[in-house]
Each structure stands twice: as structure tokens, then as C-alpha cells.
Amino acid sequence: MRFKLHQIKAYLNNIYIAEYDHGLLMLDSGSSSDYDLIRDYIRKEIRRDINDVKLIVVSHIHPDHSGTARRFNREYNIPIAAHENINLWYSGIPGFIQHRFDNRMALYNSRKNGLPKRNFSFPRKLDLSYELHHFNKLPIFNDWVVYHVPGHTNHDIVLYNDFEKILYCSDTVVMRNRTILPPFPVTDVISINKTYDLLGSLECKSYLLAHGGVISDSECDENIYSHAKRNLCRPMKGILKYFYPFFFITSQAEYKNSCNSERKDSFFIF
Numbered sequence: 001m002r003f004k005l006h007q008i009k010a011y012l013n014n015i016y017i018a019e020y021d022h023g024l025l026m027l028d029s030g031s032s033s034d035y036d037l038i039r040d041y042i043r044k045e046i047r048r049d050i051n052d053v054k055l056i057v058v059s060h061i062h063p064d065h066s067g068t069a070r071r072f073n074r075e076y077n078i079p080i081a082a083h084e085n086i087n088l089w090y091s092g093i094p095g096f097i098q099h100r101f102d103n104r105m106a107l108y109n110s111r112k113n114g115l116p117k118r119n120f121s122f123p124r125k126l127d128l129s130y131e132l133h134h135f136n137k138l139p140i141f142n143d144w145v146v147y148h149v150p151g152h153t154n155h156d157i158v159l160y161n162d163f164e165k166i167l168y169c170s171d172t173v174v175m176r177n178r179t180i181l182p183p184f185p186v187t188d189v190i191s192i193n194k195t196y197d198l199l200g201s202l203e204c205k206s207y208l209l210a211h212g213g214v215i216s217d218s219e220c221d222e223n224i225y226s227h228a229k230r231n232l233c234r235p236m237k238g239i240l241k242y243f244y245p246f247f248f249i250t251s252q253a254e255y256k257n258s259c260n261s262e263r264k265d266s267f268f269i270f
């Protein structure tokens with residue numbers, strides 16, 4: 001194997017670090033309160049210097065993925081790479097509201113899962129050293145290929161390592177109670193269907209989930225993306241039927257387009 005893979009169980013999700021001789025690649029940066037955890041892990045478990053981190057890839061700007069990136073960038077000058085449109089998500093007044101809303105949602109989720117209260121402050125924008133596009137090879141770590149996979153947000157990316165047949169799935173799917181599910185929210189059903197078809201066609205030995213850990217292909221009865229696709233459209237229940245669109249103020253157009261094309265009374269919820 002070209003690298004050693006490390007998994008850090010962070011506050012709300014898993015962070016993965018690929019350790020190469022020439023440096024460390026961080027796959028997402030956790031929540032802001034994970035800063036000390038990540039720094040200590042690199043020093044004590046990997047036994048490398050923080051300056052050995054050559055790249056942080058932020059798959060999308062949600063608080064549990066982008067939380068420490070800016071601080072690592074400012075304190076250690078570590079470059080950040082993300083999709084070119086990442087900074088549009090929280091731009092303008094709708095973006096400002098969305099940012100505050102997502103902060104509150106992260107707090108709500110942590111409380112719901114019985115976790116201790118933490119600070120979730122996270123940036124609305126990131127200073128990117130590298131803007132990534134569909135099918136780009138990552139800078140510095142050329143064995144990883146970028147896939148632009150909208151559906152959860154419009155700027156989500158995942159990373160595929162063709163040599164090791166490993167896919168970093170980010171939030172394209174989540175595992176809950178040993179079941180593979182679409183993420184929450186799905187902002188665009190049409191796009192996420194295409195995303196699932198695309199990612200389902202990749203030959204993978206291991207899937208790295210931000211929420212659910214590492215899944216080996218050999219332990220799955222069927223491709224995880226086929227599984228998630230079946231769980232995509234379920235009737236929406238209760239009060240959420242009316243409030244669901246407020247979970248993604250910044251992508252109302254995509255949501256409405258999805259609703260017009262799909263069954264209007266059926267949309268993913270879990």
C-alpha cells in the first residue's frame with residue numbers, strides 16, 4: 001500500500017489521514033473543537049510533525065467537515081483544497097441565515113446524540129490554495145481523483161484512489177444502525193441519483209464514511225450506493241414536510257426542480 005490510513009473518531013464524524021513518506025493528507029477537518037484532538041493524534045499516534053500535513057481536503061463546508069481547516073491553515077500554513085464553488089454556499093443573506101441554521105443544527109445533533117456541549121463556530125468561507133474540479137487529480141497526492149458529487153450540497157466532492165480501490169465517501173451516504181442511508185438533508189434528488197450511479201460504478205475494496213467508519217466491500221451484500229438509492233425516496237412525515245426546505249435555504253431552486261420532477265408527495269427523510 002502506498003500509504004497508511006488513519007481514522008480519527010472526532011466529535012461528530014470520522015476524519016481520515018493518509019500517511020505517506022512525503023507527507024500527510026487530511027480528508028476533511030472535523031468540527032472546530034476537534035483541533036487539539038487532530039493535532040495530538042498526528043504528534044502522538046502518527047509521530048509526525050504538524051508541518052508534515054501537506055494538504056487538507058474539505059469535501060464540503062458543513063461544520064463537521066470544515067471546522068478546523070482555517071485554523072490549521074493560519075497556524076501552520078497548511079494548504080486547503082475544495083471544490084471551486086464551496087464559498088458560494090454561505091454567501092449573501094440566504095447564506096448567512098443558512099450558516100447560522102447549520103450551526104444550530106450541529107448543536108442540536110450533538111445534544112440529541114448525548115454528546116457534551118462544544119463550540120461549533122466555523123467559517124462561512126475558506127481561503128483555498130487549490131480549487132478542485134471533477135476528475136482532477138489531487139495536488140501533491142496524485143493517486144487520489146476528485147469526483148464532484150452534488151446532492152447533499154451543490155459543491156460536495158469525494159476522493160477515489162484507483163490504486164488501492166478506496167473511496168472517501170464524505171457525506172454522500174451515512175451509516176446508522178448498520179444501515180446505509182442517504183445524508184440529511186438531500187437538497188437535490190436528481191443530482192444525488194446521478195451521484196449514486198456514478199459512485200456505484202467504481203470498483204472499491206473499502207469505503208471511508210464520515211459518519212459510520214470504514215466499510216469493506218466484502219462485508220456488503222450489495223453496493224452501498226445501490227442500497228442508499230433504495231432508501232432515497234420515502235414519504236415525508238409530520239411537521240418536517242413543511243419545514244424541510246428550510247434545511248437548505250441556499251439551494252431552493254435545485255430543491256424545487258427536484259420536487260417538480262420527482263413524485264411531489266415523496267421525498268427522502270429518515
Ligand SMILES: [Zn+2]
Pocket residue numbers: 060062152171183
Ligand atoms: Zn454534510
